[in-house]
Amino acid sequence: MPETKSDFDLRPARPSDLAAVGYISHQTGLLGEPITRYFPDQSLWTDAFVAPYFASGCCNLAAEKNGRVVAYIIGNCRHEQLESYVAGKLPKILLSRWLKGAYPAWRRELGYLWRAWRSQGHDAPWDEYPAHLHINALPQARGLGVGSALLERFLDCLRRQGVAGVQLGTTERNAAALRLYRKFGFEVYQRYRSSFWKPVLGEALWHLRLVKKLR
Ligand SMILES: CC(C)(COP(=O)(O)OP(=O)(O)OC[C@H]1O[C@@H](n2cnc3c(N)ncnc32)[C@H](O)[C@@H]1OP(=O)(O)O)[C@@H](O)C(=O)NCCC(=O)NCCS
Numbered sequence: 106m107p108e109t110k111s112d113f114d115l116r117p118a119r120p121s122d123l124a125a126v127g128y129i130s131h132q133t134g135l136l137g138e139p140i141t142r143y144f145p146d147q148s149l150w151t152d153a154f155v156a157p158y159f160a161s162g163c164c165n166l167a168a169e170k171n172g173r174v175v176a177y178i179i180g181n182c183r184h185e186q187l188e189s190y191v192a193g194k195l196p197k198i199l200l201s202r203w204l205k206g207a208y209p210a211w212r213r214e215l216g217y218l219w220r221a222w223r224s225q226g227h228d229a230p231w232d233e234y235p236a237h238l239h240i241n242a243l244p245q246a247r248g249l250g251v252g253s254a255l256l257e258r259f260l261d262c263l264r265r266q267g268v269a270g271v272q273l274g275t276t277e278r279n280a281a282a283l284r285l286y287r288k289f290g291f292e293v294y295q296r297y298r299s300s301f302w303k304p305v306l307g308e309a310l311w312h313l314r315l316v317k318k319l320r
Pocket of ligand 1: 133240246247252253274275279280285288
């Protein structure tokens, strides 16, 4: 029987989902494909890019199928909350785990981390759009409506928290994601060419900052 949206069970993400969400994020980090070849340490990926949302984010959701997390949306309601975690606690956590040898492939990952750090600065105004989000589904869970269901519930949660607006970053290569965001009324705040993915894909891509007002 074909799978449908009703096969997915949506619920708030729990601390115990961190490994599963980190896995999905790592498996989809290269424009929906695994980033494993370019960023081998799933542990460092999870600690740096996923765990901060579990520590200081909000409205995080997991979608399960047959008891397994197959998609998620993570985000935050107030940018400064996440920023203060990333600037304060996170470096100490990463350093202490690195010293214990938790990230054996770190040398291969420095290029990505450096590019991620350098590529900042295209955000929309955080006072107008204080929240942001990341959404990903494993390949077998895509195109079945789970992304729409997650985003709808996430936006409802932001509204309930009184958040004024939300922003996110993507590229013109993320076709399904773009369709999803447009369906929910996101608009282009900024379109810019970036060489972020060039070492991996061999070409610069058009990146987009999308925004949506919530009230
Ligand atoms: C983006 C993503 C989370 C969307 O989740 P999803 O469950 O596949 O999305 P849905 O099934 O709810 O579909 C959302 C819309 O996109 C469309 N869509 C789905 N797959 C598509 C594809 N491959 N190409 C173009 N449009 C697509 C659907 O038709 C739907 O639009 P409609 O309701 O107007 O028909 C998922 O596809 C994914 O993880 N992609 C790879 C990672 C990624 O790009 N993440 C976002 C990073 S910014």
